[in-house]
Amino acid sequence: MRPGRPxxxxxxPGLAEALEERGLSPVGAxxxxxxxxxxAASYVAAASLAxxxxxxPAPLIIAVGEAAPLAAAVGAAxxxxxxxxxxxxxxxxxxxxxxxxSRADLRRAQNPDLASDxxxxxxxxxGYDTEPLPPTQDWPDAPxxxxxxxxxxxxxxxxxxxxxxxxxxxxxxxxPADLAGALLSLIEEM
Numbered sequence: 235m236r237p238g239r240p241x242x243x244x245x246x247p248g249l250a251e252a253l254e255e256r257g258l259s260p261v262g263a264x265x266x267x268x269x270x271x272x273x274a275a276s277y278v279a280a281a282s283l284a285x286x287x288x289x290x291p292a293p294l295i296i297a298v299g300e301a302a303p304l305a306a307a308v309g310a311a312x313x314x315x316x317x318x319x320x321x322x323x324x325x326x327x328x329x330x331x332x333x334x335x336s337r338a339d340l341r342r343a344q345n346p347d348l349a350s351d352x353x354x355x356x357x358x359x360x361g362y363d364t365e366p367l368p369p370t371q372d373w374p375d376a377p378x379x380x381x382x383x384x385x386x387x388x389x390x391x392x393x394x395x396x397x398x399x400x401x402x403x404x405x406x407x408x409x410p411a412d413l414a415g416a417l418l419s420l421i422e423e424m
Contacts, residue, residue, distance in 0.1 A: 239290035243281055243301035243308060244325070248410030249417075256414055260296070261288040273359075274367045278304055282311040292320040294421065302327025303340055307368035309375065321424050322374060323417065325381040329390060330373055334366040345389045377424040381417060383407055400424055 240260035242250055250260050263281035270276065281304075285293060293312055297305035302324045309319045328340040341348045380394035380401045391401045400423035404416035 239288070239293055241281065241285050241290060241293035241295050241308070241312070241319075242298075243305070244296060244298035246298055246410070246413065249413055252410035252414035253417070255411070256418060261285050261290060261293070263301075271359075271361060271365065273362050273365060274304055274307070277301065278307045278311055278368055281308045282315070285312060285317065286315060289317070291317060293317060294321050294323070295319050296323045296325065296417070297327065298325040299327045300337075303330050303337060303367055306330035306370040306373035309373065310368075310371075313375070319376045321377040321379070321421070323379050323381055323420060323424075324390075324394065325417075326384050326387050327390070329380075329394065330367075330370045332370050332373075334369050336364045336366055338363045340367075344393060345387065347389065348386060379420045379424045381420050383413065383416075 240253060240258055242260040242262045244262070250262050253260050261284055263284040269280070295305050295309055295312070297308070305322050305324060309322065312319055328337065328344050331340060331343065335343070378394070378399045380391050380399055381404055382388065382391050383404045385405050391403070395401045400420055402416050402420040404413060407413045407416055
């Protein structure tokens, strides 16, 4: 797959710079749970504004961690702005799911081991984990892949593989350059 310009929904330190060193100029948007409710809708709007400022014609949406379940909503916003996504990479996170589940619902359905010991930010405000996420319809609408660097996310990776998505185990990566290499390798498989 030849990706469009990446729309990086991530807080992974150094990844944007490592992608730039490899010839990709990502548009960045990191989740901010402190933005206030509705948390998910605020994040989708912020990511969409970041993308609009750079106007990538066919963004590759790379959604990491807490941003991962919002990839479909960000993709829908990009389609509405006439920038249909060229693909999606879900990394170390839960996958979007039809309906309006909460993050807690997704954890119980997709990765029960994280339901009690999940990686929600410690500073997340009350209601963050239980608010309904934006509706997900007709997704995925482009090729998808799953990347994980933490073996706690292996159950979601298995679910992605069952959907026919390419999956990359990058649990041995230690540097942003390694992570960028694993990500680009996954994108080639999509």
